[in-house]
Amino acid sequence: xxxxxxxxxxxxxxxxxxxxxxxxxxxxxxxxxxxxxxxxxxxxxxxxxxxxxxxxxxxxxxxxxxxxxxxxxxxxxxxxxxxxxxxxxxxxxxxxxxxxxxxxxxxxxxxx
Amino acid sequence: xxxxxxxxxxxxxxxxxxxxxxxxxxxxxxxxxxxxxxxxxxxxxxxxxxxxxxxxxxxxxxxxxxxxxxxxxxxxxxxxxxxxxxxxxxxxxxxxxxxxxxxxxxxxxxxx
Numbered sequence: 001x002x003x004x005x006x007x008x009x010x011x012x013x014x015x016x017x018x019x020x021x022x023x024x025x026x027x028x029x030x031x032x033x034x035x036x037x038x039x040x041x042x043x044x045x046x047x048x049x050x051x052x053x054x055x056x057x058x059x060x061x062x063x064x065x066x067x068x069x070x071x072x073x074x075x076x077x078x079x080x081x082x083x084x085x086x087x088x089x090x091x092x093x094x095x096x097x098x099x100x101x102x103x104x105x106x107x108x109x110x111x112x
Numbered sequence: 113x114x115x116x117x118x119x120x121x122x123x124x125x126x127x128x129x130x131x132x133x134x135x136x137x138x139x140x141x142x143x144x145x146x147x148x149x150x151x152x153x154x155x156x157x158x159x160x161x162x163x164x165x166x167x168x169x170x171x172x173x174x175x176x177x178x179x180x181x182x183x184x185x186x187x188x189x190x191x192x193x194x195x196x197x198x199x200x201x202x203x204x205x206x207x208x209x210x211x212x213x214x215x216x217x218x219x220x221x222x223x224x
Contacts, residue, residue, distance in 0.1 A: 031210045043156075043200070043214040050210060058211075090155055099144040099204045101212060103155040 003027070004104035006091055012110045019078040021107050023091030030096045032074035034058075034066065036087040037106075043090070049074055081111045113138055116203050116215035124221045131188040133199050133218050138182070141206025145177055145184045148200040150217065156200055160186065191222040 007022035023032065033048040035058075045058030047066040055066050063085060067075045074093075078085055088108050092101040117136045125131045133147075144163050148156035162168045162175040162184065174187040184203075188195055201215040 033211075040216075042216040045211065048211065094210060099210065099212065100146060100158055100161050101202075102158060103148075106155040 004091055004093055004102055006089075006104040006107050008107050009105060010108050010110075012112065013078075013081050014112055015082060017078075017081050017111075019081050019109065019111075021076040021078075021089055021091075021109070023074045023076070023093075023104055024072050025074075025091075025093040025102075025104075026072065027093065027095065027102075028071065029093035029102075030071070031094045031101075032068065033092040033094075033101060034064075034074065034076045035090045035092065036060070037090055038087050046076065081109075083111050085109065086111045114215070115139065115205070115213050116201055118199075118201050118215035118218045120216055121219040122221045123218055124223060125191050127191060127193060127222055127224050129191050129222075131191045131195065131220055131222065133186040133188075133201075133220065134183060135185065135201030135203075135215055136183045137201075137203045137205075137213075139203070139205040140179075140182060142179075142182075142203045143206065144204040145175070146202040146212065147173075147175060147184075147186045148202060148214075149195075150198045150200060152197075188220075191220075193222050193224050196220055196222050 034046045049068040091104040094101045147160045150156045160175045176185045198217040200217045202212040
């Protein structure tokens with residue numbers, strides 16, 4: 001059974017703070033993804049990683065960075081949080097040569 | 113034209129009826145197709161995937177794929193109030209690597 005966990009379910013941060021969102025998967029998956037989900041805009045890909053220390057920009061990478069130092073862990077970093085980054089953040093993973101993605105529970109981030 | 117299109121709904125069906133959810137996609141070379149269920153405030157949960165033309169059944173769920181017409185559908189038989197959720201269609205486009213493109217989702221309401 002695939003398990004993807006995220007460090008927080010709810011997070012409240014102030015404008016300008018540096019924010020770390022962490023995702024861990026226990027299925028030895030090669031691929032990991034960060035999305036944000038907003039009403040009316042659907043799921044949008046921020047960054048993904050297909051291997052340790054590898055990263056690729058998604059559709060909306062501005063204002064975000066990522067880190068993947070270990071295979072099971074993929075972190076999303078908001079260098080200087082802004083109110084327009086208030087959103088639901090979802091992490092997902094998939095195995096090598098498999099397309100189906102499995103999602104973590106999500107982190108609802110509010111930036112005030 | 114959106115790459116993956118779904119009617120946002122809500123689609124309302126009575127308990128016990130068949131719910132039919134549809135999705136069209138624009139990339140003719142798309143290879144893999146997925147249906148996710150998302151309850152309000154929760155993360156998407158994979159319920160079915162289909163790769164080949166035709167039908168694929170899993171319990172009360174049937175996924176149907178027609179590549180010539182570029183649509184994929186999900187049928188839910190004997191709909192239950194617990195099936196009330198938003199259903200997301202996701203597509204792996206040709207040359208997309210490990211990325212999926214998500215539709216905006218259809219909200220299904222099953223009325224007792």
